[in-house]
Amino acid sequence: MHLSLTEEQTLIQETARQFAQNELAANAELLDRHEGRETFLRNLKSLADLGFMGLNVKAEYGGSEVGVVAFSAAITELARACASTAVTASVSNMVAEIIQAVGNDNQKETYLPKICGGEYAAAAFCLTESGAGSDPAAMSTTAVREGEDWLLNGTKIFVTSAEYAGIFVVWAVTDADAGKQGISCFLVEAANPGITIGKPESKMGQTGSSTNSIGFENCRVPASALLGLKGQGFKVAVGELAGGRIGIASLALGIGLAAMDYAREYLGEREQFGQKIGNFQGLQWMIADRYTELEAARLLTMKAAFEKEQGLAYATAASMAKLFSSEKANDACYSAIQILGGAGYTKELPLERMARDVRVTTIYEGTSEIQRVIISRDLLRELI
Numbered sequence: 001m002h003l004s005l006t007e008e009q010t011l012i013q014e015t016a017r018q019f020a021q022n023e024l025a026a027n028a029e030l031l032d033r034h035e036g037r038e039t040f041l042r043n044l045k046s047l048a049d050l051g052f053m054g055l056n057v058k059a060e061y062g063g064s065e066v067g068v069v070a071f072s073a074a075i076t077e078l079a080r081a082c083a084s085t086a087v088t089a090s091v092s093n094m095v096a097e098i099i100q101a102v103g104n105d106n107q108k109e110t111y112l113p114k115i116c117g118g119e120y121a122a123a124a125f126c127l128t129e130s131g132a133g134s135d136p137a138a139m140s141t142t143a144v145r146e147g148e149d150w151l152l153n154g155t156k157i158f159v160t161s162a163e164y165a166g167i168f169v170v171w172a173v174t175d176a177d178a179g180k181q182g183i184s185c186f187l188v189e190a191a192n193p194g195i196t197i198g199k200p201e202s203k204m205g206q207t208g209s210s211t212n213s214i215g216f217e218n219c220r221v222p223a224s225a226l227l228g229l230k231g232q233g234f235k236v237a238v239g240e241l242a243g244g245r246i247g248i249a250s251l252a253l254g255i256g257l258a259a260m261d262y263a264r265e266y267l268g269e270r271e272q273f274g275q276k277i278g279n280f281q282g283l284q285w286m287i288a289d290r291y292t293e294l295e296a297a298r299l300l301t302m303k304a305a306f307e308k309e310q311g312l313a314y315a316t317a318a319s320m321a322k323l324f325s326s327e328k329a330n331d332a333c334y335s336a337i338q339i340l341g342g343a344g345y346t347k348e349l350p351l352e353r354m355a356r357d358v359r360v361t362t363i364y365e366g367t368s369e370i371q372r373v374i375i376s377r378d379l380l381r382e383l384i
Contacts, residue, residue: 003302005070013070013073013077017077019046019050019078023043027208028208028350028353029350032208034207036208037208047078048118053093053096053115056096056097056309057116061108061112063096069305069306069309071246072249072305075250076253079252079255083209083251088160090244090247090250090251091122092120094240094243094244095169097240097243098227099115099169101236102232103227114166114167120165120167121161121164122164123169125169126159126168126171126188127171128157129141129154129157134366134367134370137179137180137234139154141155141172143186148223149221149223150186151219152186153219154215155213155215156213156216157213161210162197163197165190169187169188171233172186175231181234183233183237184226186225196215198212199212200212203360204360205353205355205359206360241365244365249301249322252297252325256294256297256330256331256333257294258354260290260291260332263287277339286339290332290336293331293332298325300324303317303321304317316374320371322365323375326361330359332358336351
């Protein structure tokens with residue numbers, strides 16, 4: 001593994017950084033106030049035009065085919081400017097990868113170009129339910145075969161981008177007696193009858209990214225909507241959540257770096273007791289510790305991305321990256337607020353938004369507690 005990016009990966013990173021600074025940063029505060037939605041959607045289309053909605057998708061389906069490391073670097077740069085845009089792009093990429101991994105030729109040829117090319121503003125991942133969060137096997141949404149079709153009934157919650165997604169990957173129970181082996185997944189277009197999108201959740205952070213419930217009431221989809229093999233849905237979910245954790249680790253890293261960069265600049269400007277506060281050892285150590293932790297988070301995330309890109313087993317590495325990056329990014333945001341003191345606590349500066357935006361990274365795509373369960377299980381598998 002090379003610790004430096006290749007020329008192509010660097011180009012992707014720099015393109016993402018430039019777009020984030022020029023287009024996303026100015027709109028992030030508006031999104032936080034529930035404004036700027038038109039600009040947000042326009043930026044998503046621009047990201048698709050740049051190739052950022054299918055970074056690990058083959059070129060024959062409209063993707064950029066630049067790999068997982070480039071995807072991670074891009075999401076980090078987008079998150080430095082706007083976490084809401086970054087999470088939307090991350091989830092859309094994840095859905096595209098699911099379709100590429102387990103979809104048939106017709107599904108890939110039909111849906112991947114629409115995601116990668118921006119015909120769909122976004123794509124959504126419908127797994128979580130009120131009674132099935134950390135335990136997706138407890139889901140109650142059902143899909144019952146009726147003739148040549150499937151009838152979907154149930155409710156999903158906390159669906160990112162539900163309002164403006166063009167396609168949903170939906171998990172449902174197809175055999176109630178088979179446990180985890182009785183879960184399948186389906187491709188459901190947003191225009192399909194029988195779908196009800198709930199009102200947006202009033203969230204603590206990442207408010208520019210819509211999060212909704214989705215109800216399915218006798219939602220009829222054709223047999224061709226089955227994604228992958230019947231009964232293999234749980235396996236698909238577990239596998240793709242591991243990949244999604246690389247995206248969230250990258251996103252958290254971007255927010256943490258943005259917060260610390262803001263605080264570092266402040267250390268060179270603010271004066272107290274007749275000198276720059278950057279001269280005070282306590283604050284110097286705070287900066288040193290946070291940047292060291294974020295660099296360790298970057299290396300863990302790059303390792304997981306590299307292992308996935310090389311076709312190696314990467315689930316444990318992804319959980320380690322997601323756990324460490326999200327926790328240390330939270331520490332970074334709170335340290336940045338502490339460095340700025342009262343000014344950092346106000347809404348006039350972006351740090352309080354960053355602190356709210358980063359908080360959920362320890363929760364979605366598997367909580368920190370679940371990551372510890374996965375890591376310890378994998379480490380102890382051969383012993384217990």
